[in-house]
């Protein structure tokens with residue numbers, strides 16, 4: 001049996017990264033405990049305000065955000081924190097070597113119905129040690145991430161983590177309180193027959209995405225020549241977890257539902273950390289055409305279309321987009 005602490009010691013010599021992952025995963029235990037008590041812990045329902053994204057905050061969005069913020073503020077390696085729920089980044093220790101970004105609670109619409117939710121995190125190097133961090137310091141491409149991962153609060157609590165080149169999966173032992181390693185080098189099959197999309201947005205998609213989903217629905221009777229299956233958790237953490245477990249394609253594509261958004265998901269808190277996990281597990285992660293990890297961000301809250309998962313399927317979506325662009 002290998003615990004997270006032992007795994008970190010064996011796989012990374014970066015003490016700052018290791019201790020920061022320890023901080024985040026300790027908070028994960030608290031969030032998991034709160035979720036287990038649910039209504040009894042008075043964590044369900046609305047917080048009564050909107051976040052910087054213009055979304056209604058749930059009590060647990062705010063709580064999870066504050067727990068992470070407090071814990072990271074006490075971590076001397078952390079030079080600053082950026083969260084989906086906060087307007088601006090929060091400076092921490094100027095001498096720290098790391099910046100931490102997170103979606104404290106992913107899948108907010110699942111909280112009140114006792115379904116899977118998660119926490120997504122991304123760790124970047126801090127380039128101006130000794131000075132107070134500002135938003136601009138966080139504007140680094142995803143390929144600069146030192147580590148990334150998520151906590152999934154499902155029927156059990158799991159951690160997916162990538163440091164160095166591997167993606168490892170841990171399960172939280174509720175008795176010992178240890179995250180126990182269950183798989184060390186996750187790899188995703190290149191082909192899949194499962195896809196994940198909120199189809200109610202169909203009329204807002206671009207033509208190549210409409211064509212792609214039409215082809216999947218046509219299944220055996222259409223150009224793909226085989227049937228596909230839809231799965232949608234409504235929490236990216238859940239959908240990405242399924243893909244790491246058994247392959248699949250997840251997309252939240254470009255849509256015209258809200259003119260000012262290029263898609264729903266956030267580059268720095270959702271797309272980048274998930275893309276690092278998926279690529280390291282042998283999958284693909286694009287905005288339909290371009291590699292997500294190479295996007296140079298210009299805003300910490302920037303949104304991006306996301307197509308990720310089994311490599312051949314992600315490539316197929318890209319080809320369709322390129323064919324349409326060439327017309």
Ligand code: AHG
Nearest residue numbers: 103105106107108198234235236237
């Ligand atoms: P968040 O709860 O952090 O705002 O993220 C929710 C995201 C993502 O997890 C999920 O894939 C998607 O929103 C679901 O959106 P809709 O069901 O509203 O389409």
Ligand code: MN
Nearest residue numbers: 103105106107
């Ligand atoms: Mn989210």
Ligand code: MN
Nearest residue numbers: 103104105106
């Ligand atoms: Mn969130």
